[in-house]
Amino acid sequence: MTDAAESAAGARDQARASAAISARQQARHGGISLVRFLYADHGGIVRGKATHASGLEARMTSGIGHTVAMMAMNMLDHLQPVEGMGPVGEVRIVPDPQTFVPLPYAPGAAAMASDLVRPDGQPWEACARTFLKQAIAALAAEGYAMRAAFEPEFTLGQREPDPDGGPDRLVPADDSLCYSSTGFQRAHDFTMDLVQALEAQRLEVEHYYPELGHGQQEVVIRHAPALRAADNHLLYRETVRGVAFRRGVWASLAPKPVPDQAGNGTHLHGSLFELGPDGAPTGRNVFADSRDQYGLSDIGYHFIGGVLAHLPALTALTCGSVNSYRRLAPQTWSSAYTIYGMDNREAAVRIASVLRGDPASSVNLELKPSDSSANPYLALGAFIHAGLDGIRGKLDPGAAVNVDPATLSDAERARLGARRLPGSLEAALNALEADDLLMTALGPLRSRAYLAVKRSEVADFAAHDAAYECFHHFTKI
Numbered sequence: 001m002t003d004a005a006e007s008a009a010g011a012r013d014q015a016r017a018s019a020a021i022s023a024r025q026q027a028r029h030g031g032i033s034l035v036r037f038l039y040a041d042h043g044g045i046v047r048g049k050a051t052h053a054s055g056l057e058a059r060m061t062s063g064i065g066h067t068v069a070m071m072a073m074n075m076l077d078h079l080q081p082v083e084g085m086g087p088v089g090e091v092r093i094v095p096d097p098q099t100f101v102p103l104p105y106a107p108g109a110a111a112m113a114s115d116l117v118r119p120d121g122q123p124w125e126a127c128a129r130t131f132l133k134q135a136i137a138a139l140a141a142e143g144y145a146m147r148a149a150f151e152p153e154f155t156l157g158q159r160e161p162d163p164d165g166g167p168d169r170l171v172p173a174d175d176s177l178c179y180s181s182t183g184f185q186r187a188h189d190f191t192m193d194l195v196q197a198l199e200a201q202r203l204e205v206e207h208y209y210p211e212l213g214h215g216q217q218e219v220v221i222r223h224a225p226a227l228r229a230a231d232n233h234l235l236y237r238e239t240v241r242g243v244a245f246r247r248g249v250w251a252s253l254a255p256k257p258v259p260d261q262a263g264n265g266t267h268l269h270g271s272l273f274e275l276g277p278d279g280a281p282t283g284r285n286v287f288a289d290s291r292d293q294y295g296l297s298d299i300g301y302h303f304i305g306g307v308l309a310h311l312p313a314l315t316a317l318t319c320g321s322v323n324s325y326r327r328l329a330p331q332t333w334s335s336a337y338t339i340y341g342m343d344n345r346e347a348a349v350r351i352a353s354v355l356r357g358d359p360a361s362s363v364n365l366e367l368k369p370s371d372s373s374a375n376p377y378l379a380l381g382a383f384i385h386a387g388l389d390g391i392r393g394k395l396d397p398g399a400a401v402n403v404d405p406a407t408l409s410d411a412e413r414a415r416l417g418a419r420r421l422p423g424s425l426e427a428a429l430n431a432l433e434a435d436d437l438l439m440t441a442l443g444p445l446r447s448r449a450y451l452a453v454k455r456s457e458v459a460d461f462a463a464h465d466a467a468y469e470c471f472h473h474f475t476k477i
């Protein structure tokens with residue numbers, strides 16, 4: 001290790017130790033009995049185990065024992081045969097004390113985002129949070145750190161039996177119009193509970209609005225260093241559903257919980273900053289260049305070049321469920337083609353226009369084919385790897401497309417390099433399997449398990465109708 005890397009590792013250990021002390025104190029004085037150690041799996045589900053507060057100190061070091069097989073479990077709780085993830089073998093769920101939060105929607109409980117670690121304390125090859133940390137380290141080796149934000153939409157409603165005896169349906173809470181004041185009024189009590197619960201966990205709420213779909217809401221959390229952003233999204237997903245369930249209503253972040261309504265995107269925003277001495281993104285936003293017509297630097301364009309080059313494969317990780325592909329349709333503002341554009345809401349990558357008063361730091365790229373059925377650690381880690389590949393190879397993304405690609409002819413789209421995004425999870429998984437960069441970054445165990453889990457979901461949902469698919473997604477995500 002270099003001196004700088006050693007002192008950064010030392011600083012990280014120290015920060016972890018003082019966060020562990022603070023977590024213990026908060027648990028003791030905050031009336032906490034149970035602390036949930038949470039992680040996200042390959043099915044896109046948030047899972048975990050809880051320790052009693054009396055064992056918290058020891059468990060923050062030792063973790064809680066867990067079978068390796070859980071990363072071979074799909075979103076229907078069907079265990080897949082994956083070499084290295086059978087009935088024999090243990091990992092530990094080891095929490096990150098810097099993420100400790102009492103849960104406002106679960107009195108007496110707190111939570112921490114966690115890694116899956118080998119019993120000897122070494123990183124486990126199938127831990128998703130470790131995958132993101134490795135992507136962040138690869139960026140750091142080039143002198144960059146990412147600030148990122150997940151921008152989630154979700155549907156608020158009621159889970160109701162189908163009158164015709166089919167699977168339960170999500171019935172939206174209102175039929176209000178997009179950004180309408182009626183929408184604000186109808187969802188107000190729930191939204192205030194949600195915002196206060198997010199604030200209590202130090203998630204910085206930036207905006208709120210009732211979105212286009214019936215019952216659809218969007219509450220946006222401010223960008224943060226990449227790992228924190230993914231941890232925030234995990235806590236956010238838990239909070240949306242936790243607050244809803246406590247109020248006796250249902251909320252779902254599934255990409256398309258109601259087939260005839262607007263889909264729920266979770267657009268992924270990112271920008272690269274110079275790396276600070278402690279590994280944090282500080283100093284200059286290296287995506288910003290005021291001389292460029294769109295305010296974007298060469299590094300920014302190369303990052304787009306990498307994302308577009310890997311996009312069909314990347315989609316398998318950012319749009320991780322069968323239900324994701326019901327959302328990704330042309331002319332729904334979710335994106336459907338491999339193009340980028342300036343403030344183009346039909347482009348897969350949108351250069352977001354800068355904010356007046358903050359031009360230098362507000363330049364960022366928005367990935368539209370992204371939703372909350374993805375594992376946020378895999379999605380953000382893969383986004384980083386794809387962009388970094390573009391930076392290393394100085395990839396040229398071509399010209400910005402500032403029209404709706406669905407309005408162009410096939411020949412025009414071909415000339416612009418606008419390929420249709422994968423039309424199904426199956427097609428996206430095939431693209432992932434053929435993508436050397438992302439397969440190598442995932443590594444053999446993780447990629448084997450991810451493909452097996454996701455292909456089992458493809459097979460299960462192919463044998464059923466849309467109502468079954470929506471039911472299984474809105475009840476779990």
Ligand code: GLU
Pocket residue numbers: 153262263264265266327332333334335345368
């Ligand atoms: N609901 C749209 C999606 O599926 C996004 C609408 C918007 O916020 O632009 O991504």
Ligand code: MG
Pocket residue numbers: 153211218
């Ligand atoms: Mg929106």
